Amino acid sequence: MSSASEAPAIGLTHSASEDTGLGHRGPESKSIVVPYGFWLFVLSDMVLFSALFATYATLVHATDGGPVTNELFDRNLVAIETFALLISSFVCGLAMITAKRANMVWTQAWLLITGLLGFVFLSIELYEFSTMIAEGAGPQRSAFLSSFFTLVGCHGAHVTAGLLWLGTMMAQIWAKGFQPHIMRRLLCFSVFWHALDIIWVAIFTIVYLIGTLP
Amino acid sequence: MTEHDPELLNVAPGEPHDSMLSETLSYVLGLGLALALTGVSFWVASTSTLWGPGIATGLVVLAIAQMGVHLVFFLHITSGPDNANNVLALAFGVLIVFLVMIGTIWIMHHMNTNMGPEPNMMNLQMQRG
Numbered sequence: 001m002s003s004a005s006e007a008p009a010i011g012l013t014h015s016a017s018e019d020t021g022l023g024h025r026g027p028e029s030k031s032i033v034v035p036y037g038f039w040l041f042v043l044s045d046m047v048l049f050s051a052l053f054a055t056y057a058t059l060v061h062a063t064d065g066g067p068v069t070n071e072l073f074d075r076n077l078v079a080i081e082t083f084a085l086l087i088s089s090f091v092c093g094l095a096m097i098t099a100k101r102a103n104m105v106w107t108q109a110w111l112l113i114t115g116l117l118g119f120v121f122l123s124i125e126l127y128e129f130s131t132m133i134a135e136g137a138g139p140q141r142s143a144f145l146s147s148f149f150t151l152v153g154c155h156g157a158h159v160t161a162g163l164l165w166l167g168t169m170m171a172q173i174w175a176k177g178f179q180p181h182i183m184r185r186l187l188c189f190s191v192f193w194h195a196l197d198i199i200w201v202a203i204f205t206i207v208y209l210i211g212t213l214p
Numbered sequence: 215m216t217e218h219d220p221e222l223l224n225v226a227p228g229e230p231h232d233s234m235l236s237e238t239l240s241y242v243l244g245l246g247l248a249l250a251l252t253g254v255s256f257w258v259a260s261t262s263t264l265w266g267p268g269i270a271t272g273l274v275v276l277a278i279a280q281m282g283v284h285l286v287f288f289l290h291i292t293s294g295p296d297n298a299n300n301v302l303a304l305a306f307g308v309l310i311v312f313l314v315m316i317g318t319i320w321i322m323h324h325m326n327t328n329m330g331p332e333p334n335m336m337n338l339q340m341q342r343g
Contacts, residue, residue, distance in 0.1 A: 036299055039303060043306075046311055047307060050312075051314055054314055054319060055318075058318060058319065086245070093244075097234060097237050097241070195289075201277050201280050202281070204255075205273050205274065210259075210270045210273055213270065214262075
């Protein structure tokens with residue numbers, strides 16, 4: 001059996017544990033328990049978003065005579081946002097591959113690109129929000145706009161938090177190297193970042209594409 | 215991994231191997247599929263050749279497919295033996311998500327149709343808060 005503790009992991013899968021549950025070992029190593037616990041957090045975050053999606057779907061026609069979805073959303077901007085976040089998620093995966101092999105230069109480079117693409121996404125979103133508010137379509141205009149800003153803004157807040165976390169991870173990798181506990185944190189970050197992209201898939205489909213159908 | 219490792223011969227899609235090339239390939243494959251599904255979504259939403267009323271359902275199906283691609287190729291949720299806990303947690307999460315979303319939409323739709331405001335309540339209801 002290969003060494004069971006602190007194996008470098010990628011995604012949520014780890015290569016070391018082959019225990020069949022017959023109980024000859026103690027508790028699982030931290031490299032397994034920590035990502036599992038974080039995965040539970042990510043899933044509960046998705047439950048939170050499902051409530052916001054349900055709210056949005058309920059209130060989408062409650063426009064109170066104000067602007068409706070077709071007048072507000074620009075599909076080209078959304079396409080750029082979607083592309084930026086998807087590539088960012090992909091590059092984050094590349095960073096995990098190089099981090100697993102303790103390659104400092106490439107890990108930092110991929111993480112930097114991940115962050116820059118996340119920043120592009122966030123900038124476009126803030127531009128969209130400020131344009132809408134300037135047109136009088138702010139969150140206090142109608143129930144529809146309240147739920148829109150809550151849903152999309154909550155995702156944007158997650159991306160902002162992810163960017164701060166990403167900067168922290170880059171600094172920690174730089175200062176402390178690829179130690180097991182740093183790798184666990186990086187793994188949790190990558191799970192968080194991929195999960196944000198999954199939530200964005202739901203947002204661009206339900207809010208933007210279905211909202212702008214002719 | 216050794217050459218006798220049975221996992222090398224029987225690996226679920228998205229399961230990372232221990233070589234850099236196959237790991238990268240998993241992400242590239244995922245990116246390709248995700249880009250294709252996104253592209254199809256945007257095309258379906260803007261074309262006029264498809265049956266209009268079915269487009270929204272089609273878009274939701276495409277989105278669920280893309281989420282699956284992300285889960286398998288980016289998050290490496292697989293059917294492998296190490297992943298049983300992750301998959302079970304995901305299954306429970308999906309159950310709750312669907313209960314919350316479908317339950318809310320279903321109930322609120324019926325309340326909207328059956329419990330419209332009384333005529334003398336209209337002024338209260340129409341006020342902007």
